[in-house]
Amino acid sequence: MAGLPGYTVNIAVEAPVENQIQEISYDGQEFYQTPLTMSESLTKLAAKIDFSKTGCEDIKKDPETSENGEDETSKDAYQSAIWPWDSVRNKLRNAYTEICVLADVVSIAKEKRYMVFDPIPQEMHEQKSMAQVYARKKALAGAASVLLTAAERLRTCQTEAARNRAVPDFHIELLRLRQSWRLKKVSNTIIGDLSYRTAGSKYAQTGLFEVTKAEDEPETSGESSPDPGGIARPASALRVIIPSELQGVAYIGVIVQKDQEDLCSASITSLGERAVNHPDLHWRQKLESAQNVLFCKELFNQLAKEAVQLHAPIPHMVLGNQIMASMFPGVQLIIHLTHSTTGGNVEKRESGFKSEHDHVLEHSLHQLLREVHHRNTHHPFPHPSSAPLGPSKRRCLAGPTAADRYQLLEMTKSQTLLEQIIQQAQHFFLRIRTEYVLDTIIKEVKDPIIVSHWNALNSPCVSCVKINIMTHGYDTVCRTSLVIQVADKSLKCVCRDGRVMHMSYELQELRDLIFCQIYQHQITAVQQLARCMGWQYLSNSTHLGIGAVEPLGNASSCILASPMGDRLIAVRCEPQGAVQVSIAHSPKKDFFSGQLVKERKWENLGGAFKEVRWDKMEGKNFLNKMELLMASLTSS
Amino acid sequence: MGVTILHQFPMLENRTGPQTIEFLTKRIVALGAVQMGQFLVDCDSYISMPSLGPQRTVHVLHNSEQPASVFSILETNTKTIPLVADGLFDLLMLKMTPIYTKKVAKIESKGPRFELADFCIKLGSVTISQNFKGVLVEVEYRPCVVPSNCVGLMREFLQGFLGSCVQSLPACLQNKMDEVYQPMDTIQQYLDHFLNFRKMAGYSG
Numbered sequence: 001m002a003g004l005p006g007y008t009v010n011i012a013v014e015a016p017v018e019n020q021i022q023e024i025s026y027d028g029q030e031f032y033q034t035p036l037t038m039s040e041s042l043t044k045l046a047a048k049i050d051f052s053k054t055g056c057e058d059i060k061k062d063p064e065t066s067e068n069g070e071d072e073t074s075k076d077a078y079q080s081a082i083w084p085w086d087s088v089r090n091k092l093r094n095a096y097t098e099i100c101v102l103a104d105v106v107s108i109a110k111e112k113r114y115m116v117f118d119p120i121p122q123e124m125h126e127q128k129s130m131a132q133v134y135a136r137k138k139a140l141a142g143a144a145s146v147l148l149t150a151a152e153r154l155r156t157c158q159t160e161a162a163r164n165r166a167v168p169d170f171h172i173e174l175l176r177l178r179q180s181w182r183l184k185k186v187s188n189t190i191i192g193d194l195s196y197r198t199a200g201s202k203y204a205q206t207g208l209f210e211v212t213k214a215e216d217e218p219e220t221s222g223e224s225s226p227d228p229g230g231i232a233r234p235a236s237a238l239r240v241i242i243p244s245e246l247q248g249v250a251y252i253g254v255i256v257q258k259d260q261e262d263l264c265s266a267s268i269t270s271l272g273e274r275a276v277n278h279p280d281l282h283w284r285q286k287l288e289s290a291q292n293v294l295f296c297k298e299l300f301n302q303l304a305k306e307a308v309q310l311h312a313p314i315p316h317m318v319l320g321n322q323i324m325a326s327m328f329p330g331v332q333l334i335i336h337l338t339h340s341t342t343g344g345n346v347e348k349r350e351s352g353f354k355s356e357h358d359h360v361l362e363h364s365l366h367q368l369l370r371e372v373h374h375r376n377t378h379h380p381f382p383h384p385s386s387a388p389l390g391p392s393k394r395r396c397l398a399g400p401t402a403a404d405r406y407q408l409l410e411m412t413k414s415q416t417l418l419e420q421i422i423q424q425a426q427h428f429f430l431r432i433r434t435e436y437v438l439d440t441i442i443k444e445v446k447d448p449i450i451v452s453h454w455n456a457l458n459s460p461c462v463s464c465v466k467i468n469i470m471t472h473g474y475d476t477v478c479r480t481s482l483v484i485q486v487a488d489k490s491l492k493c494v495c496r497d498g499r500v501m502h503m504s505y506e507l508q509e510l511r512d513l514i515f516c517q518i519y520q521h522q523i524t525a526v527q528q529l530a531r532c533m534g535w536q537y538l539s540n541s542t543h544l545g546i547g548a549v550e551p552l553g554n555a556s557s558c559i560l561a562s563p564m565g566d567r568l569i570a571v572r573c574e575p576q577g578a579v580q581v582s583i584a585h586s587p588k589k590d591f592f593s594g595q596l597v598k599e600r601k602w603e604n605l606g607g608a609f610k611e612v613r614w615d616k617m618e619g620k621n622f623l624n625k626m627e628l629l630m631a632s633l634t635s636s
Numbered sequence: 637m638g639v640t641i642l643h644q645f646p647m648l649e650n651r652t653g654p655q656t657i658e659f660l661t662k663r664i665v666a667l668g669a670v671q672m673g674q675f676l677v678d679c680d681s682y683i684s685m686p687s688l689g690p691q692r693t694v695h696v697l698h699n700s701e702q703p704a705s706v707f708s709i710l711e712t713n714t715k716t717i718p719l720v721a722d723g724l725f726d727l728l729m730l731k732m733t734p735i736y737t738k739k740v741a742k743i744e745s746k747g748p749r750f751e752l753a754d755f756c757i758k759l760g761s762v763t764i765s766q767n768f769k770g771v772l773v774e775v776e777y778r779p780c781v782v783p784s785n786c787v788g789l790m791r792e793f794l795q796g797f798l799g800s801c802v803q804s805l806p807a808c809l810q811n812k813m814d815e816v817y818q819p820m821d822t823i824q825q826y827l828d829h830f831l832n833f834r835k836m837a838g839y840s841g
Contacts, residue, residue: 387724399704399722402819404637408704 049085170213170237173283177211177238181287192240194291196298200376203298207246207291214239240283242290248341250293252300254361254421255334256327256429293339299369299417300337306418316418325418327426328489328505335421364424364460368417426488427461430505434465434486437507441514445577447471447621448521450514461488467514469521471623477532478525480517484510512575516553519573523556526571526626533630534563550575560630567633570609571626579622582609583633638754638778639817641790641809642825644832645771646801653761653768657747660759660773663797669752676700677760677823678744679830682729682736694736696729697823707823718820741765743830745772754779755793762833769833772826773798784813 019032036044109115161169174190177183182193195207214237300321307316307323316325322336380393387396395411397403403411415423435454442450448469455464462485469480485492491503491510495517503509520542527537538561543554557572566586573579587603612629619625647656665671677699684692690713697707706725710717719725729736745760758774775794780786787805794802808824 395704396722399706399724400720402702402705402707402720404701404819405703 173238194287195294196373200373207294210241212239236283238283240286246290246293249289250296250339252296253336256425257334258331296337303335303418306416325422327422333422333425368420423488424460431463431486433507437510445518448518469517471525471621474623478528480521512552515575519575522573522622523558525623527558529623529626530560535560535630562633579614581612581614583612584609638776638780639783639786640774640776640822643773643794643802644829645773647770656771657759657761664750664757667752669750669757671748672751673749675749675758676746677826678742680742681740683739684736695827702819709827764837772829781816783809783817
């Protein structure tokens, strides 16, 4: 406090140094209250303000009156020091006043005698309404024009469609495409898949193709195809884009070659002669040929892989697009893949190969790969449902049937595609050869008639032929029958008496067997005939030890005696077909008593055999001649 | 798959098990047999809980000759029920442990396997938990499946290299002489011998 230094006394006004004592403990230690912080003291002061005092004057006057009484001099300083919140108080007071007035107005208006509330009409937007109408009108006009042009386009489109029905609809075409091919939409394009993936193929190459709408197709095709018939065929509204490696035509040819000479061949071509790679080919044919290309590629890929892996005695060769496998010595199986994108080349080569087209090998190639596909997707169900998935049904049953380890080893063996096709080709080759050998024998040998019946039902690797040998006119007397099973590398012959003979693929063995059967048939037939005629056969030998050595087998013979016993017939049959017949008379016609044999009774011993000149004998065939001979000898 | 006869070779005092096997091997090889690998027949026995009524025993056997199969023979008081199943049966038995508690030590016969023309000879040393118990000789005559047609031949063959100890036929073959021989019959013979070995082991120990 500054004053004049002469007559004023300095008074120290200060807060006590010590804080307030809160507590004194028993040992005399004092606990002080912590001094108030600024915010705490502010709240303490603010708590002292009494806002509830109703009159504004009261608030104003109250401190004044209280202060008046105590200390007039320090009033100004007090006001400025104590009321830093003056503006706040003033604002609150004004607000309070307004609220009071509003409460009064509301209470008066509630009585509805002096005052009434009315809503204030809104006139803000009235100035803009005309502009808005114009804007809306413009927008509607724009939308209407879009719709109108669309309708116009639709109408023209429809009238055009009505005018020429031939122009196909894109969506109808797409629907048709969707019915037979897998399609999906990827962002803005339609992608299709022509691979055999869903059918169980595991070939890596994708068969994706793209479908687009052929917008400008009519113009371009009209210009580019002035060939005959180009206008007559309706252009498709669809265009199919196929990857370049699947375009064109492919086929797999199977040739059985012996010493560079084709024996038979088969080829897969789904399109055949019409396989031309034209730009405006119908999408259906295009997709089918592309799928065929993919199939052929997969098949060839598989076969080539197996050809490299297989360890054959004569290794298979893979040269570019050709696989060579040897079936028999000197006989090869050639499988080649031809893929060409230009039509003319294929047709030329095809005509070269087409000399002996075989549908069976073609079909079996198809079938083999499709079986592989099928096996990939169709697993046998595990029999207890908790059992592992995968083993075949036979393997599942191996445990309960106590299969030993040889049987289990057999089960693990499986044939590859190439092995199977080689086996089938071998069988095919052997069957053709057998047919040929049998036919030539039938042509060569006229006397006993040989009839062969091929079974119509056979498996790809085994077929069966039944051979009947009989003599014309005597087929009830004697008939020799045998069955030959043609497998892939060997023949098996089952005779009527139960003998089984195994032969190799060398068909000379079959030829020899049939000739042996023929002469054995002749001897048995003579014996049967003799029985019918009342003759008795005295001896019979199928393997005669005397006479010239035969190149093949042994000659067989029999001796027959007439009912009276006075005539003898000896028959000797050789495997090469020659027949010798001799006769003897029992009382010797030329008996002359000599020095050693004097008595007449010795003439009954029978004389020497004299050979009959067989080619001069009457009769249609061997048995007929024998019958006539026996008849003549009986009667005399 | 042919007829099999299992025969126990008597042990001599002064020979150990491996010595006996070696002795027999020499004899067979002298006849011209060729060793073709090893074989193993083992048997686990499970006994049912006593609280579940009358006692039952399941013998589970494996034969290396039928590697995919598990043979089991269930013995009740009145009858025995044979069963051939696949490998899953072992897993099934693991699930049955609350009912069948395994009590008996595993018994097995293993050793070399020989082939001599149509015969297959197996010299097995029988062990119960690694303790040697005896020698079983198995002879199989593969071309024939009806015991009555070939037991004479087989007995003669057995006598040829085992000596005069071979006298009678296995008991379980006696009443099946004219039936087709099954792999289960071999197992039955093994089980009979195994049970004998167990009995002897029980008496001695």
